Amino acid sequence: MTDSEYAVRLYCLVFHKRSDDGDADIQGIFDALGKLPERERAALEKRYRGGKKFRQIGADFGLTAGRASEITNLAYLRFRQNYRTMSKSLIEEERVKDMQRLADIKDILNDVISEFIQKC
Numbered sequence: 001m002t003d004s005e006y007a008v009r010l011y012c013l014v015f016h017k018r019s020d021d022g023d024a025d026i027q028g029i030f031d032a033l034g035k036l037p038e039r040e041r042a043a044l045e046k047r048y049r050g051g052k053k054f055r056q057i058g059a060d061f062g063l064t065a066g067r068a069s070e071i072t073n074l075a076y077l078r079f080r081q082n083y084r085t086m087s088k089s090l091i092e093e094e095r096v097k098d099m100q101r102l103a104d105i106k107d108i109l110n111d112v113i114s115e116f117i118q119k120c
Contacts, residue, residue, distance in 0.1 A: 003030070006049045013048070014080045025087070032082035040075030047072045 001009075007029040012018065033041055039061070046052045046060065058068035 001049050006045070009048055010044075010079065010083075013076070014083055028086055029083060032079055032086055035082045036075055036078055040071060040078065043068065043072040044075040044079060 004026055007026045010029055010033075011025075033044070036044070043057055043061070046057045047054075052060075053065075054069040054072065055065040057063075057072060058065045061068060061071075063071070
């Protein structure tokens with residue numbers, strides 16, 4: 001599985017989608033993964049990239065399947081929170097930029113209307 005395929009798979013898990021519709025933020029996904037502790041990141045990758053069962057993940061780490069499940073699920077929850085928090089920040093930045101663009105357009109339209117009225 002390529003990095004992009006893995007990122008899209010995680011994106012679909014987070015947003016409960018069957019496909020990403022081309023809107024997955026690949027870099028953002030890897031940034032959110034990078035914030036996880038190494039063991040959690042490795043467990044998540046073994047599960048969702050490697051397709052391993054919890055029994056196999058536990059064996060890789062010298063843990064029980066139950067503990068491997070706990071670590072993997074915790075990693076998923078932390079990843080999801082990291083990604084959603086980062087996404088909200090990006091959305092807010094874009095919203096602020098859009099509001100500024102709208103204010104600029106409003107100023108331009110007001111100028112055009114004023115000029116039109118003066119000519120009439």
